[in-house]
Every structure is written in C-alpha cells, then in structure tokens.
Amino acid sequence: MYDLVLKGRFLTGGKLIEGSIGVSGGRILRVSRGDLKGEEIIQIGRGKVVLPGLIDVHVHLRDFEHREKETVETGTMAALHGGITVVFDMPNTKPPVTDSETFQRRAELFARKSYADYALGFLLNGNCVEARKAEADFYKIFMGASTGGIFSEDFKSDYSCAPSIVSVHAEDAEVIAGNPERPPEAEVLAIERALQAAENLEKPLNVCHVSTAGGIEAILRRNLPWVSFEVTPHHLFLTRKDFEGNPLLKVYPPLRDEGHRNALWRNFSHIPLIASDHAPHTPEDKEAGAAGIPGLETEVALLLDAVNRGMLELSDIVEKMHTNPIRIFGIRNKGFGVGKDADFTVVDLKREWTVKPEDFYTKAKWSPWEGRKLKGKVLMTLLRGRVVMEEDEIVGKPEGVRINAGKGNP
Numbered sequence: 168m169y170d171l172v173l174k175g176r177f178l179t180g181g182k183l184i185e186g187s188i189g190v191s192g193g194r195i196l197r198v199s200r201g202d203l204k205g206e207e208i209i210q211i212g213r214g215k216v217v218l219p220g221l222i223d224v225h226v227h228l229r230d231f232e233h234r235e236k237e238t239v240e241t242g243t244m245a246a247l248h249g250g251i252t253v254v255f256d257m258p259n260t261k262p263p264v265t266d267s268e269t270f271q272r273r274a275e276l277f278a279r280k281s282y283a284d285y286a287l288g289f290l291l292n293g294n295c296v297e298a299r300k301a302e303a304d305f306y307k308i309f310m311g312a313s314t315g316g317i318f319s320e321d322f323k324s325d326y327s328c329a330p331s332i333v334s335v336h337a338e339d340a341e342v343i344a345g346n347p348e349r350p351p352e353a354e355v356l357a358i359e360r361a362l363q364a365a366e367n368l369e370k371p372l373n374v375c376h377v378s379t380a381g382g383i384e385a386i387l388r389r390n391l392p393w394v395s396f397e398v399t400p401h402h403l404f405l406t407r408k409d410f411e412g413n414p415l416l417k418v419y420p421p422l423r424d425e426g427h428r429n430a431l432w433r434n435f436s437h438i439p440l441i442a443s444d445h446a447p448h449t450p451e452d453k454e455a456g457a458a459g460i461p462g463l464e465t466e467v468a469l470l471l472d473a474v475n476r477g478m479l480e481l482s483d484i485v486e487k488m489h490t491n492p493i494r495i496f497g498i499r500n501k502g503f504g505v506g507k508d509a510d511f512t513v514v515d516l517k518r519e520w521t522v523k524p525e526d527f528y529t530k531a532k533w534s535p536w537e538g539r540k541l542k543g544k545v546l547m548t549l550l551r552g553r554v555v556m557e558e559d560e561i562v563g564k565p566e567g568v569r570i571n572a573g574k575g576n577p
C-alpha cells in the first residue's frame with residue numbers, strides 16, 4: 168500500500184502512457200500501466216497530462232535587502248504556481264553572494280522560507296577562496312554588468328577557479344560600456360570568448376539567456392559536450408518591436424529583431440534548456456530603467472500554448488525543463504524514475520485562460536502577456552509526493568529542500 172497513487176496519463180521517455188505511479192516517503196517507488204493501491208489516490212482526469220516536475224535553472228528571487236522586489240516566499244510560491252518544482256537562485260542579490268558567510272546566510276533563508284526545492288548560486292568575481300569554501304550548487308559569472316553592477320575582471324581565471332558548473336551572463340563589458348543598447352555583437356563577442364575558454368579548460372559551462380543568431384550558432388558550431396545554454400520565453404516569443412511599444416520590456420540581453428528570434432526557433436531542437444530568467448523589479452525601479460522581466464508564472468503556459476500552435480511538442484518541455492537540467496547540473500535526487508523525488512507538474516493542454524498579473528504570487532504583478540488568452544495551463548504541482556499547488560491555490564508550506572540534499576539517491 169503506497170502513501171499516494173497518482174493515476175492518469177504520464178509523459179515519460181517522450182511517450183504518453185496511461186497508468187499509476189506509486190509514491191511513498193516522497194519518492195517514486197513504482198510506475199505501472201496497471202492499478203496500484205494507495206492510502207491516497209489522485210485521479211488525473213481526461214485531457215490532463217502528468218509531466219515530471221519542471222525545473223527552472225535561472226531565477227532571481229532577490230530578498231535580503233531587496234524584499235520589496237521579491238522574497239524567497241513570494242518567488243517560490245510563484246514557481247509552484249507556474250508548475251516549477253526546482254528553482255536555481257541567482258546570486259546577484261543585495262548584498263551579493265560573493266563570500267561563504269553570505270552564501271550560508273542565503274542557505275538558511277531558503278531552508279526556512281522556500282516553497283519549492285532549490286539550488287543555490289555563488290557569484291564569482293576574483294573571490295576564488297570564498298567560492299571554494301561556499302560549496303555552491305552552481306557558480307555565476309557576469310562577463311558584463313547587469314542588475315547589481317557586478318562583473319568579472321578576468322572571466323577565464325574565475326571560470327577556471329569554479330569548483331563546479333558555471334552559468335555565465337555573456338555580454339562583453341567593453342561593448343556594452345560604449346553601446347548601452349547592448350547590440351547583438353556584445354553577446355556574440357562574449358560567447359566566442361567564453362567558448363574559447365571552455366575549449367581550453369574543458370569544464371562545464373552553461374551560457375545564460377542566449378538571444379542572438381550569432382550566439383546560438385557559435386555555440387552549436389563549437390559543439391562542446393560540456394557547454395550547455397539557456398533560452399528564455401521572452402526571447403522566444405517577443406522582439407524589439409514589443410519593447411518599442413512597452414518600455415517595461417527592458418531586459419538584458421535585450422529583446423532582438425525578428426531575425427534573431429527566428430534563429431532561436433530554427434535551432435529550437437538543439438536548445439538544451441528553457442529558463443525564465445525571472446527578474447522581478449518594483450514599478451518604480453522599472454520606471455527608473457531597471458532591466459528584467461518576471462516569467463515564473465507564465466513560462467510553462469506559454470510553451471503549452473505554443474504546443475497547441477504546433478510550434479513544439481510536449482516532450483520538448485520535459486526535455487528542456489526536466490531531463491536536461493537534471494543531467495547538466497547533476498541533480499541526483501530528481502528524475503522520473505524509481506527512487507527519485509516524486510515531483511510532478513500536471514497540465515491541461517486544452518484549458519483556456521487569460522493572463523491576469525493581479526492573480527500572480529510574484530511581487531512583480533505585471534507581464535508582457537497581460538490580457539493574452541493562452542490555451543494550456545498548469546493545474547497542479549506536486550513536490551516530493553505532496554500536492555503543493557492546485558487550481559491556482561498554494562496548498563503547500565515552505566518545506567522546499569536544497570537539491571541533492573533531498574531523500575533521493577545518496
């Protein structure tokens with residue numbers, strides 16, 4: 168008798184199967200095409216699909232001295248509301264996570280306040296001893312300044328110091344200093360330099376929010392197995408024209424012309440990761456020119472809507488927001504398999520709804536897609552065998568745990 172049996176249609180290995188998942192102690196113990204007995208049964212109705220828990224490897228949850236922008240609670244409730252079970256927290260906070268003591272303070276904050284499971288980042292900029300002491304889940308390097316203004320004086324030495332995978336903001340500091348509109352060549356130049364270092368150092372590198380044709384083509388051409396990259400929904404679904412119509416859409420790297428957006432879609436099957444770069448700011452900060460767009464509560468629905476428009480498959484969402492993040496970042500306790508945490512994102516591909524930011528949990532209650540009718544919605548989120556979000560209500564508690572510290576495989 169399992170604690171919980173989830174019955175319905177599951178997407179696994181790219182195929183839709185009808186069956187039951189037996190869960191006990193927060194972990195998947197059995198996946199069966201037949202019936203299983205459980206203390207609790209959750210029957211997922213027709214038209215709905217159970218996806219393995221979706222993971223966002225690039226979010227800014229602020230807190231610390233920027234609680235007015237977002238807190239760990241509001242940001243991780245927004246994650247569950249958007250169907251995200253694990254968030255990767257970016258370290259360009261105030262104060263920034265650039266020493267092991269601040270890292271420890273952040274880890275304690277998440278342990279108390281996070282509603283989703285989480286990975287914690289450390290900001291590398293010439294602080295190699297502290298970076299090693301922190302033992303972060305991933306390391307972040309800014310090649311050019313973004314929100315918070317910190318960037319690396321020597322990318323290659325910071326990258327070579329990193330004890331584990333580096334996520335890099337690739338915009339060239341010199342180009343953006345002279346060209347505040349941050350043209351495509353700022354990204355392409357930085358990506359080329361990052362790839363050269365990756366070729367020499369042969370250690371894991373993840374290029375954040377790739378937005379240009381030259382950038383994605385340079386990475387694919389170099390084809391280094393230890394180099395991955397992310398693309399955001401705003402660079403997939405919006406262009407500079409949208410920004411010209413709405414200054415709120417200021418973001419780094421900037422929204423690009425149609426040609427760049429087409430290059431991302433042309434190469435869509437080769438994109439390893441889709442990540443929101445959820446970057447909340449107050450309306451005042453946005454008025455004052457802060458860069459960043461909130462994305463946690465719209466990213467999955469936008470992709471489901473695009474599935475309905477034939478632009479991608481449901482299995483692409485699982486590959487780029489579950490399977491690849493687990494492989495690339497080495498998340499041992501996650502995955503759709505026996506012994507792994509029972510995290511699930513239940514979606515209804517046919518549910519139509521209108522984006523209403525006043526219903527968001529994020530403090531950034533605005534969206535580029537405000538008022539947009541989307542076909543496809545996240546209905547329920549389960550974290551380690553517990554329903555934590557259902558029909559837009561957060562029903563879980565701040566019981567998120569750090570990745571690889573979970574009850575999954577040692």
Ligand SMILES: NC(=O)N[C@@H](CC(=O)O)C(=O)O
Nearest residue numbers: 227313314418419446458459
């Ligand atoms: N993307 C942005 O425009 N802003 C991000 C920082 C970043 O990801 O560069 C932020 O933290 O606000």
Ligand SMILES: [Zn+2]
Nearest residue numbers: 313336375419
């Ligand atoms: Zn960035």
Ligand SMILES: [Zn+2]
Nearest residue numbers: 225227257444
């Ligand atoms: Zn970011």
